[in-house]
Amino acid sequence: RFYSYSQCGYLDRFTSEYVEGRTFQGQTINVVFMTNSGGWKGSYCDNDGCSGPTWSLVNDVIQRTGSVPNVSMTFYGGPLANYPGAYPEQVMDQVNRDQQTSAFTACAYATGMGFVDICVGAFTATPARDLLSLSLDLWAEPVYLIAPKAQTHGFLQNITKAFSPLTAPVWFCVLAFLFVASLLVMVQERYGRCGLGVPEGSRGPFAEVSFPAAVVEAIYIGFNGLFASSAQDFQAQTLGGRMTTLAMGFLILLTVSSYTANLATALIVQQSASTTVASLEAVLANNWKICTQDNSYLVSNFNFPASQTVLIDGRREVLEAIGQRCEAGVMALEDFEAGQTDSSFCHLMRVGDPLFYEQQMCPVSDRFKRSATFHLRDAKAQGTWINALKVHSPVDACLAASEEAQAEKEQTGLTLEDFGGPLLLAVCVCLLGLVADALKWLALRRRAAPQAALVVPSKSEPQEVPSDPSAEGGVIEVDEIEQIEKILSRLKRLKRPSVSEISSLEVHRL
Numbered sequence: 001r002f003y004s005y006s007q008c009g010y011l012d013r014f015t016s017e018y019v020e021g022r023t024f025q026g027q028t029i030n031v032v033f034m035t036n037s038g039g040w041k042g043s044y045c046d047n048d049g050c051s052g053p054t055w056s057l058v059n060d061v062i063q064r065t066g067s068v069p070n071v072s073m074t075f076y077g078g079p080l081a082n083y084p085g086a087y088p089e090q091v092m093d094q095v096n097r098d099q100q101t102s103a104f105t106a107c108a109y110a111t112g113m114g115f116v117d118i119c120v121g122a123f124t125a126t127p128a129r130d131l132l133s134l135s136l137d138l139w140a141e142p143v144y145l146i147a148p149k150a151q152t153h154g155f156l157q158n159i160t161k162a163f164s165p166l167t168a169p170v171w172f173c174v175l176a177f178l179f180v181a182s183l184l185v186m187v188q189e190r191y192g193r194c195g196l197g198v199p200e201g202s203r204g205p206f207a208e209v210s211f212p213a214a215v216v217e218a219i220y221i222g223f224n225g226l227f228a229s230s231a232q233d234f235q236a237q238t239l240g241g242r243m244t245t246l247a248m249g250f251l252i253l254l255t256v257s258s259y260t261a262n263l264a265t266a267l268i269v270q271q272s273a274s275t276t277v278a279s280l281e282a283v284l285a286n287n288w289k290i291c292t293q294d295n296s297y298l299v300s301n302f303n304f305p306a307s308q309t310v311l312i313d314g315r316r317e318v319l320e321a322i323g324q325r326c327e328a329g330v331m332a333l334e335d336f337e338a339g340q341t342d343s344s345f346c347h348l349m350r351v352g353d354p355l356f357y358e359q360q361m362c363p364v365s366d367r368f369k370r371s372a373t374f375h376l377r378d379a380k381a382q383g384t385w386i387n388a389l390k391v392h393s394p395v396d397a398c399l400a401a402s403e404e405a406q407a408e409k410e411q412t413g414l415t416l417e418d419f420g421g422p423l424l425l426a427v428c429v430c431l432l433g434l435v436a437d438a439l440k441w442l443a444l445r446r447r448a449a450p451q452a453a454l455v456v457p458s459k460s461e462p463q464e465v466p467s468d469p470s471a472e473g474g475v476i477e478v479d480e481i482e483q484i485e486k487i488l489s490r491l492k493r494l495k496r497p498s499v500s501e502i503s504s505l506e507v508h509r510l
Contacts, residue, residue, distance in 0.1 A: 024371060025066035032086075032107050033074040034121025038315025039334035040394050041139070041360075042122035045074055050120075053388035054138060057376070058120045058362060060384050061136075064375040065368075072116065075103050088115050108132040111363040118364045118372065125359040134369045135361040136376050139385070142354035143297075145290075146319070146336055147277035147328040149349050165262035166255070174226075174255050181248045182222030186214050188241040226252050275351050277328045283308070288327035291318050297356060298330065319345050332358060338394055346398035 033050050036042030043055035062069050073086045080086065080095070080103040087095075087110050094113075095106045104123055110116035112133035122138065123129065163171065190206040206214040225248065236242040277283060280302060283290060290298070291310045298304040310326045312318045319339040322329045328351070339345045364372050379385070 024368070027067050028070050029062070029065075029067045029117040029368060030072050030115065031062070031069040032072055032110065032116050032119045034104060034107065034119055034123075035075050035077045036122050037077060038338060039122070039141075039332060040338045040392060041141070041334045041389070043120050045076055050074070051392070053385070053392050054122045054360075054362070055120055056388040056391075057138070057379060057385050058118065058136075060379050061372055061375045062118070064379065065371055079103065080106050091115055105129065105132070108135075108363040111365045114365050114367070116363075116365065117368040119362055121362060122360045123362055125361045129363070133363040134366060135363050136369075136372055138360045138362060140357040140359050141332045141334055143330060143332050143356050143358055144336065144354055145277070145280055145283075145328055145330055145351040146322060146348055147275040147351050148323050148347050150276050162263075165259045174251065175223075177251060178222045178226060178248060179219065181244055182218040183215065185222070185236060185241050185244050185248075186218035188238050188244065189236060190214055222248060225249070226255065275349055277351060279352060280304070280355065283328055286327075289325070291321040291326040291329040292331065293318060301356065319348065322348060330355065337396070340396045340398050341394045343397045 033045050033055070034043050035045045035050075036052070036054075041053045043050055043058075044052045045055075073083070075083060075086070079101050081101065083103065086092075086103070087106060091106065091110045091113055095109055100106060100109075104119075104121065105128075107116065107119040107121075108123070108129050109132055111119060118136075123135070125135065125137075129135070166174075186206050190211075206218065209217065236245045277288065282288075284304070287308065289308050289310050290304070291312050292298065293312055293315060295304070295306060295309040295311060298309065299306050310321065312321050312325075315331065315335045316339060318329045318331050318335070333350075333354070336348075336350065339348075
């Protein structure tokens with residue numbers, strides 16, 4: 001058996017220099033700079049030069065080999081037809097025979113034939129390109145399903161958001177309990193002390209008014225304990241009334257505490273966004289369409305019908321088509337992140353885990369392959385790729401806007417939109433109170449108008465008051481006077497007495 005020098009732990013001079021690239025020290029290599037049409041991790045050239053994570057990484061590899069790059073061509077985007085003299089005649093003849101129109105594919109022809117040593121750009125690895133040229137594997141890019149965010153906050157949701165700490169059934173049960181308990185307290189206090197020798201004036205506020213007025217007063221006291229969160233002037237006198245009041249206070253305490261504890265969670269904590277398209281299976285089930293640049297992987301690996309795909313020419317154009325020509329899209333993560341620099345795409349989001357990964361590579365010639373591979377891995381191990389990603393990482397306009405809105409919300413507290421429900425309810429109650437006061441004023445005015453003429457005595461005809469009480473029916477005892485005064489007081493509390501009734505009782509008392 002025979003062993004090579006490398007297997008025995010010793011590299012011969014030829015292998016060492018060949019692998020480490022010393023054979024290219026000071027030698028000229030032909031380089032072509034490409035411009036990727038989308039994303040942000042590729043190579044991007046303009047009149048001021050080239051930049052991008054891929055350009056930075058590959059350029060660092062070239063410098064590590066010690067070679068002298070000869071930039072034979074720089075592409076600024078667009079099809080190959082825009083650059084008729086880009087490659088030697090032999091390359092162009094083969095490209096035209098194969099009816100290729102991509103400038104990227106043409107560069108793979110050039111490296112495969114040895115006219116170009118390396119194409120600096122992010123190429124999507126395909127079996128067809130692997131047949132044309134050797135390549136350097138750069139990174140694997142995840143591909144996601146992209147869909148619009150679900151619109152979950154309508155007008156009704158906005159005005160009811162402040163009530164969300166408690167569910168609707170809980171609110172209904174609490175209010176129903178307070179309503180019934182308030183009426184129970186009224187009955188207990190109004191009729192619970194009858195026959196016990198308690199004077200009528202000491203039976204509490206519910207016994208001194210009419211039954212309808214007592215019902216209104218009881219409901220007000222019960223609900224004011226919940227919404228006003230303050231101690232009431234009313235104090236129950238009967239045992240049953242005190243127990244019912246105690247139960248109401250206990251329920252109000254729990255309700256207010258639970259509401260306050262959950263209010264911050266319901267109004268301030270950012271809720272996770274949801275999408276209108278839950279998965280690729282949901283797209284199939286609902287017969288929706290997907291926008292993509294290439295549907296071959298979806299059709300072959302996911303058995304996705306080609307009739308449900310819309311082919312879009314352009315990487316950014318896929319984002320623009322979602323919601324107009326299709327319900328969702330399939331695209332590389334770098335394309336989606338590049339689109340997020342524009343706030344007009346903030347209504348889109350990723351759905352679930354990556355569907356698959358696309359390998360990104362750059363074509364190299366056969367003579368430059370081994371040395372470039374060694375220095376590429378060495379550069380990545382030393383952090384060149386990570387640093388390039390940090391330098392060229394795009395600014396997420398959607399995330400910045402979300403953080404700004406969240407910071408503003410935390411500084412200002414509840415907004416008008418958050419507290420729209422309680423405010424709207426309070427305004428409605430105030431308007432009802434104004435209407436009730438206006439109706440009451442009109443009713444009193446109608447009743448007072450016909451009686452005004454009977455009340456006012458004539459100045460020219462003064463009333464005669466008998467000087468001798470015995471001449472009008474005898475002397476009135478003190479007990480009768482007290483009874484008359486009590487009747488007058490009760491008439492004033494229970495109803496509006498007529499002027500004639502008051503006048504006759506006043507005269508009788510005098």
